[in-house]
Amino acid sequence: MSKALDGVRILDFTHVQSGPTCTQLLAWFGADVIKVEKAGEGDATRGQLRDIPDVDSLYFTMLNHNKRSITLDTKNPKGKEVLNTLIKTCDVLVENFAPGALDRMGYTWERIQELNPRMIVASVKGFGPGPYEDCKVYENVAQCAGGAASTTGFDDGPPVVTGAQIGDSGTGVHLALGIVSALYQRNSTGRGQKVLASMQDAVLNLCRVKLRDQQRLDRTQVLKEYPQYPDGKFGDAVPRAGNASGGGQPGWILKCKGWETDPNAYIYFITQAPVWGAICKVIGQEDWITDPDYASPTARLPRLKAIFDRIEQWTMSKTKFEAMDILNKFDIPCGPILSMKEIAQEPSLRETGTVVEVDHPTRGKYLSVGNPIKLSDSPTEVLRSPLLGEHTEEVLKQLGYREDQIHELRAAKVI
Ligand code: COA
Numbered sequence: 181m182s183k184a185l186d187g188v189r190i191l192d193f194t195h196v197q198s199g200p201t202c203t204q205l206l207a208w209f210g211a212d213v214i215k216v217e218k219a220g221e222g223d224a225t226r227g228q229l230r231d232i233p234d235v236d237s238l239y240f241t242m243l244n245h246n247k248r249s250i251t252l253d254t255k256n257p258k259g260k261e262v263l264n265t266l267i268k269t270c271d272v273l274v275e276n277f278a279p280g281a282l283d284r285m286g287y288t289w290e291r292i293q294e295l296n297p298r299m300i301v302a303s304v305k306g307f308g309p310g311p312y313e314d315c316k317v318y319e320n321v322a323q324c325a326g327g328a329a330s331t332t333g334f335d336d337g338p339p340v341v342t343g344a345q346i347g348d349s350g351t352g353v354h355l356a357l358g359i360v361s362a363l364y365q366r367n368s369t370g371r372g373q374k375v376l377a378s379m380q381d382a383v384l385n386l387c388r389v390k391l392r393d394q395q396r397l398d399r400t401q402v403l404k405e406y407p408q409y410p411d412g413k414f415g416d417a418v419p420r421a422g423n424a425s426g427g428g429q430p431g432w433i434l435k436c437k438g439w440e441t442d443p444n445a446y447i448y449f450i451t452q453a454p455v456w457g458a459i460c461k462v463i464g465q466e467d468w469i470t471d472p473d474y475a476s477p478t479a480r481l482p483r484l485k486a487i488f489d490r491i492e493q494w495t496m497s498k499t500k501f502e503a504m505d506i507l508n509k510f511d512i513p514c515g516p517i518l519s520m521k522e523i524a525q526e527p528s529l530r531e532t533g534t535v536v537e538v539d540h541p542t543r544g545k546y547l548s549v550g551n552p553i554k555l556s557d558s559p560t561e562v563l564r565s566p567l568l569g570e571h572t573e574e575v576l577k578q579l580g581y582r583e584d585q586i587h588e589l590r591a592a593k594v595i
Contacts, residue, residue: 208550213247220593
């Protein structure tokens with residue numbers, strides 16, 4: 181079956197996590213992704229957080245499926261000749277070097293356009309134009325600068341970063357959308373363009389609801405769905421809301437049977453208004469259905485803590501999965517707190533290809549997260565990540581290089 185991005189060729193200059201997330205998605209949709217790595221070294225993540233000596237790390241293998249790898253010293257004049265040919269034959273160059281690195285290499289936007297006016301140049305940077313544009317940035321810096329850390333955690337504790345890699349992988353997903361949009365526009369303009377996704381911007385986009393709440397707070401000095409209401413104090417910035425849902429339907433994380441020994445024996449419970457009656461029946465508190473202090477969402481807001489304490493008495497008598505079964509029968513929105521161990525073993529995620537087992541020549545079998553976006557006419561087959569420089573000869577031959585030329589480049593350590 182054909183793939184959505186068949187025929188699109190990507191010059192992949194990405195490393196670490198944000199850029200590789202983007203190009204992996206494009207590869208899963210069928211693009212030919214040629215990852216260009218420093219000769220002899222490769223993407224730094226190949227050697228980071230290794231669990232098996234001398235074997236590409238899971239960090240690398242899980243972010244670079246379905247790509248081809250070539251090694252190339254792009255600072256060497258001979259290497260630049262190869263790179264020029266690649267630029268002429270690719271549709272998109274994706275990079276997430278530190279600010280200015282591509283220019284220092286000699287590949288300004290103008291130079292790339294000279295070589296290939298149809299080329300789309302897509303970049304992840306830590307910050308967009310402004311005071312921090314020259315800064316190097318990693319995941320947690322973006323979470324802090326994009327508003328996630330100040331709004332995550334509990335009121336009486338410090339800012340907290342989240343385990344979801346919203347700065348790196350989150351930005352990679354944003355960049356991928358920018359790239360396919362630019363490819364689409366190129367159909368009518370015939371021209372390439374620059375695509376920029378800054379990590380601060382992407383995190384802020386994902387924290388959009390918190391900027392909503394900032395403005396609500398500015399206007400009314402209170403956020404009634406937040407745990408600080410009604411007894412705590414509000415300052416002038418959106419506070420950390422613990423496990424509050426933050427939306428119009430109050431929610432909280434509640435203990436389930438076994439919580440004393442299992443750190444994940446919890447359930448997220450949402451007191452959605454339309455099923456309030458069902459919630460009261462399930463927990464055996466039917467008087468709350470008509471009691472004016474509890475009958476309406478507005479009446480419940482100042483009593484949320486007491487309400488969740490009462491619901492928790494019920495959830496603590498059930499395992500999280502028993503609670504799920506019962507609550508789902510009544511359409512009460514809830515979700516078990518799943519550990520990574522449970523997710524790794526979950527059969528339904530294996531069946532949909534969201535969790536996949538991949539075989540690797542030096543590592544053996546490992547688990548990975550497959551393509552979370554399913555296209556009915558472009559199914560994803562997850563293929564193992566390439567070894568360093570595994571496709572150098574193959575790609576050079578496709579570009580028209582002869583055996584002896586390849587031999588020369590190898591002898592000069594350009595590839
Ligand atoms: N051949 C020769 N040189 C190469 C090369 C190749 N194939 N590929 C890269 N290089 C060079 C670059 O030109 C650069 O050289 P320069 O500093 O002399 O100009 C150098 O390798 C290193 O690049 P850099 O991006 O600065 O790596 P770093 O390890 O110092 O920094 C980051 C890493 C992630 C902090 C930085 O790349 C960054 O801020 N990126 C943008 C934001 C981002 O994506 N962050 C999240 C990463 S998950």
